[in-house]
């Protein structure tokens with residue numbers, strides 16, 4: 001599980017900050033999370049291969065999270081994309097895409113599927129062979145959801161030398177990797193623990209785009225390996241954070257502490273700050289394992 005950061009700005013492209021979008025790689029899947037204006041430029045700039053993307057998750061319909069979506073969808077029209085594309089987001093996403101396409105004369109040569117996430121409760125929105133995706137409500141000025149990506153447990157790793165040692169036919173290997181002992185033709189039973197090694201633990205990543213501090217978030221992201229949480233403001237602007245349903249860096253870090261996460265990534269920085277040094281120091285004072293969502297940053301989760 002790997003995350004590539006494309007942008008970290010709130011509101012406008014101040015100080016050259018690109019808008020929010022993350023790319024999540026799980027196995028061969030390429031997943032886009034939020035798609036602010038200029039996301040395609042960032043994909044090109046950071047050399048992310050994204051044509052295989054089949055799932056796009058949108059947290060809410062504020063422009064800084066979604067105004068890059070139509071550009072991306074119509075570019076795939078020009079490229080004569082055939083593979084279907086699944087879009088996930090709160091109510092209004094389908095209307096936005098279909099209405100804009102109609103007004104702009106866009107005809108999609110590929111199938112678009114929509115899954116609308118509820119904004120009042122958590123919900124499983126995708127059950128993929130490798131992972132699951134769950135939505136949960138965020139506390140923002142408009143209907144907004146966060147996304148939780150969880151890898152499924154992997155099969156055990158076969159120890160290659162044991163295949164030769166016990167002359168194990170390949171037809172037995174799936175059962176052994178699932179945890180079964182091996183019944184040797186000579187009558188011996190070889191315990192699974194001698195044949196396999198533990199797989200990597202399943203990893204998890206949660207994405208909280210725009211939100212005031214929320215108990216629902218703390219519950220939803222409990223124990224994740226990497227939490228992305230917005231940190232629009234610094235401590236001195238706590239009141240503005242409250243009025244606009246955003247968070248300070250320290251509040252994001254407090255969420256990380258209460259949820260017991262492995263690492264915290266903060267982003268969505270207000271244009272009033274020329275750099276993110278203050279955000280980072282205020283967050284680290286509360287939760288040391290914090291990093292900033294710098295464009296181009298690639299993070300291995302877990």
Ligand SMILES: [Zn+2]
Pocket residue numbers: 010011062064065210268
């Ligand atoms: Zn925003």
Ligand SMILES: [Zn+2]
Pocket residue numbers: 060062140210
């Ligand atoms: Zn917003």
